[in-house]
Amino acid sequence: MSAMNIFDIFLPIAHMDINILLIIAFGGVVGFLSGLVGVGGGFLITPLLIFVGVPPLVAVATGSAQIVGTSASGSYAHWRLGNVDMRMAFMLLVGSWSGGAVGVHVAQILEAGGHFGTIVTFLYVGLLGVVGASMLLESLSALRGTKKAKTTPASKNNDDGWMNKLPLQMDFPVSGLRLSLLVPVVIGFGVGILTSLMGVGGGFIMVPVMIYLLRMPTKVVVGTSLFQLLFTTAEVSILQAGVNHAVDPFLALVLVLGSALGTQWGTKLGAKLPGEQLRLILALVVVAVAVKMLFGILIRPEDVYSLALAR
Amino acid sequence: MMNSLAKRLLLATLAMLAPSLVWAQSSSGELVSDMSSHHVAISARYVGGSIILFGAMSIPGQIIVKVRSPDQSLALQKKGRTGPFWLAQEKYTVSAIPGLYYLLSSAPIDSLLPKAMREAQGLDLGDALKGIKVMPTPREASARRTVFEQVLRLLKARHNYNVDPKAVEIIGQRLYVTTIRLPSQLPLGKYAVTIYLVKDGKVLATQNTEIDVNExxxxxxxxxxxxxxxxxxxxxxxxxxxxxxxxxxxxxxxxxx
Structure with a gap:
């Protein structure tokens, strides 16, 4: 074998050769960004895997398995510090486990018809476009010194909103809240769908929802969101392996190792660098990935036919 | 081409063997062949490999080597334009088709054997597609043919199907050698290797052997x-x-x- 191939490994489930250094680098870069800025980064792993030719369903399924590895230790730490609202997490999980189960079967049906890749691309272009654009605007306005963002949550202070009129009201003592259990179940359901169709943890949606919509105390937001995210991705990972045979163990393992190292490095560097510039960098990366994905479906493919092993 | 050291070793071995291979003078040819290995072990590090097939023939002639892997199922997908987007539009599951099919020879097969003989011996790419099943089956014959053509084209592009009339080298009219180059993506199982000794439009002798491909x-x-x-x-x-x-x-x- 030639020297160029010594880092190639064969992925047993994706059924392809891949350069192991490339995957470590993906894990490392995404881990680095998440250490730097404090976001999960699952929404970058899946598109990167798709770019290098991993079948979309394997990329999505392996993405969720990878998040199980990267969020386990953080969840445990927050749980030990008592930063998890267990009742809230449980209600969210009731929803997200149902959403995950539905999503995995939807993925199976879409894949059988050959449409899963298309749907994933559209979901990602939409999600990354919106997330990236809002991050970009936020960090640009922050860099200019106009702190508009800080005034928004206070002005939304409408305690007697529609949420209090819903049935099945329930106390959440740790968060000091009383709200209908339908709210976390429905939110969880949406997150479960996202995890199963996109291979993301959904922290970037969960955290703002908890802060602005549920108005949970900031102290328990990160812990509770990480805790539910860990068990949602775990459920989805088991289902993706069981139903769709799509979790690639080598890929997931290498990603977790790469991202663990990247996160360490990112956290150290992040403490030294100015936060707003970092957010801008991440926003640009997210927008770039969205644009690349969009171009992927706008440009005529080199070959309109493609052949793969039938699943 | 082949590693020159391996080739020299091989030729030396064959040269020593040749005198002992004194065949009775008869019109029916004979073949003696062997391979550098009968096993391919697919590990995480496997990114393709090659096996040297060599042998001797009793009468000067031409050699055809057919390598056929077990059948597998493939998914053919066609993208088409929907509005501004290029999206997956058609998907066919193609089954009962060998994942690897090689026809290696010392001269173009159509110049060696008449068409009827080629078909009878399965020495034609069409032979690989004989048992193929396409789901969903396209209604029109032309659409079915397109599926066949595209599957064949893509398998050739990946080097899973290969017709090479220069792959077998004949040395001193009695010895032959060829390299079976295996791509990185291989179906597993026992590959049937058939060697044909051909002369004057006739198959004089055949020999069967196997390559075992395992993870x-x-x-x-x-x-x-x-x-x-x-x-x-x-x-x-x-x-x-x-x-x-x-x-x-x-x-x-x-x-x-």
Missing amino acids: VGLEQWLFNAANQSSWYFGLVFTASMMLLGLFLGVVLGRKKT
Whole structure:
């Protein structure tokens, strides 16, 4: 074998050769960004895997398995510090486990018809476009010194909103809240769908929802969101392996190792660098990935036919 | 081309063997062949390989080598334009088709054998597609033909199908040697290798042998586990990812403080 191939490994489930250094680098870069800025980064792993030719369903399924590895230790730490609202997490999980189960079967049906890749691309272009654009605007306005963002949550202070009129009201003592259990179940359901169709943890949606919509105390937001995210991705990972045979163990393992190292490095560097510039960098990366994905479906493919092993 | 050292060794061996291979003068030819290996072990590090097939023939002639892997199922997908987007529009599952099919020869096969003979011996790419099943089956014959053509084209492009009339080298009219180059993506199982001794439009002798392609070690175990006991695999693998995460957190966390 030639020297160029010594880092190639064969992925047993994706059924392809891949350069192991490339995957470590993906894990490392995404881990680095998440250490730097404090976001999960699952929404970058899946598109990167798709770019290098991993079948979309394997990329999505392996993405969720990878998040199980990267969020386990953080969840445990927050749980030990008592930063998890267990009742809230449980209600969210009731929803997200149902959403995950539905999503995995939807993925199976879409894949059988050959449409899963298309749907994933559209979901990602939409999600990354919106997330990236809002991050970009936020960090640009922050860099200019106009702190508009800080005034928004206070002005939304409408305690007697529609949420209090819903049935099945329930106390959440740790968060000091009383709200209908339908709210976390429905939110969880949406997150479960996202995890199963996109291979993301959904922290970037969960955290703002908890802060602005549920108005949970900031102290328990990160812990509770990480805790539910860990068990949602775990459920989805088991289902993706069981139903769709799509979790690639080598890929997931290498990603977790790469991202663990990247996160360490990112956290150290992040403490030294100015936060707003970092957010801008991440926003640009997210927008770039969205644009690349969009171009992927706008440009005529080199070959309109493609052949793969039938699943 | 082939490693020159390997070639020299091979020729030396054959030259020593040749005197002992004194065939009775008869019109029916004979073949003696062997391979550098009968096994291909697919591990995580496998990215393609090659096997040297060599031998001697009793009468000067031409050689055709056919390599055929077990059948597999493939998915052919066609993208088309929907509005401004290029999206998957058609998907066919193509089954009962060999994943690898090689016709290696010392001269173009159509110049060696008449068409009827080629078909009878299955020495034609069309032979690979004989038993093919397409689901859903396109209604029109032309659409069916397009599916066949595209599958064939893509398998050739990946070097899973190969027709090479210059692949077999004949040395001193009695010896032949060829290299079977295997691509990185291989179907597993026993590959049938058939060697034909051909002269004057007739097949004088054939010899059959096998290449055994197997996944080995951890990857085989994982592949089987993930496909045959997928729920168990999912459960155990997810739990181990969680443990790995906790372990990494402890190890890396300790280093930091």
